[in-house]
Amino acid sequence: MSFGFGNDFRITVFGESHGKCVGVVVEGCPAGLLISEEELQQELDKRKPGTGLSSARQETDAAIIMSGIMDRKTNGGPIAIMVMNKDADPSWYGRNRAIPRPGHADYTAYVKYAGFNDWRGGGFFSGRMTAAIVMAGAIAKTLLRNKGIKVMAHLVQLGKVQAKEELTDEQIEVAAPKSLVWCASAEESSLMIGELEKARAESDSLGGIVECRVLGLPVGIGEPIFNSVESIISHGIFSIPAVKGIEFGSGFRLAGMRGSEANDEFALEGRKIVTKTNRCGGILGGITDGMPVILRVAFKPTPSIGKGQRSVDMMELQEAQIRVDGRHDPCIAVRAVPVVEAMVASCLADLMIRAQKIARIDGEGKREDNCKGMSKAEDKREYKGEAESRKSSKNDGDNLEPRRK
Numbered sequence: 188m189s190f191g192f193g194n195d196f197r198i199t200v201f202g203e204s205h206g207k208c209v210g211v212v213v214e215g216c217p218a219g220l221l222i223s224e225e226e227l228q229q230e231l232d233k234r235k236p237g238t239g240l241s242s243a244r245q246e247t248d249a250a251i252i253m254s255g256i257m258d259r260k261t262n263g264g265p266i267a268i269m270v271m272n273k274d275a276d277p278s279w280y281g282r283n284r285a286i287p288r289p290g291h292a293d294y295t296a297y298v299k300y301a302g303f304n305d306w307r308g309g310g311f312f313s314g315r316m317t318a319a320i321v322m323a324g325a326i327a328k329t330l331l332r333n334k335g336i337k338v339m340a341h342l343v344q345l346g347k348v349q350a351k352e353e354l355t356d357e358q359i360e361v362a363a364p365k366s367l368v369w370c371a372s373a374e375e376s377s378l379m380i381g382e383l384e385k386a387r388a389e390s391d392s393l394g395g396i397v398e399c400r401v402l403g404l405p406v407g408i409g410e411p412i413f414n415s416v417e418s419i420i421s422h423g424i425f426s427i428p429a430v431k432g433i434e435f436g437s438g439f440r441l442a443g444m445r446g447s448e449a450n451d452e453f454a455l456e457g458r459k460i461v462t463k464t465n466r467c468g469g470i471l472g473g474i475t476d477g478m479p480v481i482l483r484v485a486f487k488p489t490p491s492i493g494k495g496q497r498s499v500d501m502m503e504l505q506e507a508q509i510r511v512d513g514r515h516d517p518c519i520a521v522r523a524v525p526v527v528e529a530m531v532a533s534c535l536a537d538l539m540i541r542a543q544k545i546a547r548i549d550g551e552g553k554r555e556d557n558c559k560g561m562s563k564a565e566d567k568r569e570y571k572g573e574a575e576s577r578k579s580s581k582n583d584g585d586n587l588e589p590r591r592k
């Protein structure tokens with residue numbers, strides 16, 4: 188059983204919704220990557236609860252970097268980052284432990300772990316775990332940005348309200364962050380907010396669809412058959428709770444088209460081979476074709492709702508009613524926009540490293556810069572200092588080599 192995902196850029200999550208913290212360990216990130224703590228925090232802030240349209244749980248979600256980053260640069264080791272749980276209140280779950288919430292993982296977790304599961308807010312099945320994905324994604328996005336790759340997600344459907352389809356990448360990039368629900372078309376954004384408020388007033392919830400676009404990917408990323416771009420991204424995306432569907436490009440609509448309508452014809456833009464349309468979503472044979480990778484992710488409505496529903500008391504083995512109180516998101520898809528972005532970025536960072544498009548040392552050519560300021564004399568002093576401290580140290584396992592050859 189593993190809580191990790193990925194090969195060359197591997198993320199492992201830990202924590203629980205109402206435990207001490209939620210965190211991530213990232214392995215495989217190249218050394219020397221400049222990490223901006225401000226940007227990391229901005230990514231977390233996009234996801235954190237507490238706005239009018241999300242759960243009322245108040246978490247600051249301040250990132251604590253535990254390891255793997257020194258002088259703002261990655262050191263090649265595991266990067267561990269976490270956020271503390273400061274506003275956990277498991278009281279409702281304690282009172283209703285025996286009655287699983289319909290649509291949530293309470294029942295399956297109880298059976299799988301023979302009652303040892305953390306029942307407080309779904310334990311590690313909680314949407315709170317996605318803070319870990321966002322932290323890993325912030326690092327992946329930095330890696331990709333250094334290669335001129337941009338990952339951007341926005342909400343294209345909430346309940347039955349659909350965003351306008353014909354928006355350009357630039358329009359989406361500017362407009363989506365201004366909308367409370369990450370919807371880039373202003374009129375539909377207001378309609379979505381209205382729907383959401385209505386559902387909340389009726390103690391109910393709504394589903395939605397998040398679209399993600401990746402711009403600037405080179406041709407040739409992805410491996411044939413089992414590690415295609417679609418399979419890796421789908422694996423990652425289905426690790427986000429409440430995801431029930433994914434499609435690439437024109438997706439399910441392709442099934443109703445003819446080949447002449449579905450095929451993306453090739454053309455030349457100067458010396459660059461492009462396609463005139465992008466119904467395949469930038470992927471052919473599981474490999475990127477150089478056009479934007481486009482995917483859409485369907486989220487089900489939030490399971491925890493205030494409306495009365497039928498369930499079963501697992502202790503008494505009798506049917507019961509449940510009405511979920513407390514702090515829940517009226518629409519998961521809204522909260523999940525930065526999560527989708529982060530997960531797609533992590534998957535692509537993994538595939539980029541595997542394709543050797545991202546080197547093991549970031550900014551390989553600038554390697555000498557890392558040692559700037561270390562004159563030979565300083566070097567010697569440092570070495571001597573280390574040797575002295577080694578002599579006096581009882582810990583003989585670490586730091587046995589001088590830092591430079």
Ligand SMILES: Cc1cc2nc3c(=O)[nH]c(=O)nc-3n(C[C@H](O)[C@H](O)[C@H](O)COP(=O)(O)O)c2cc1C
Nearest residue numbers: 291292312313314428429430490491515516519522
């Ligand atoms: C960002 C995010 C926030 C979520 N918030 C809630 C919530 O407030 N209440 C709830 O019941 N489920 C919430 N979920 C969904 C549950 O975690 C999820 O439905 C549950 O674990 C069962 O998994 P499944 O839907 O994938 O089968 C959230 C999911 C995400 C991604």
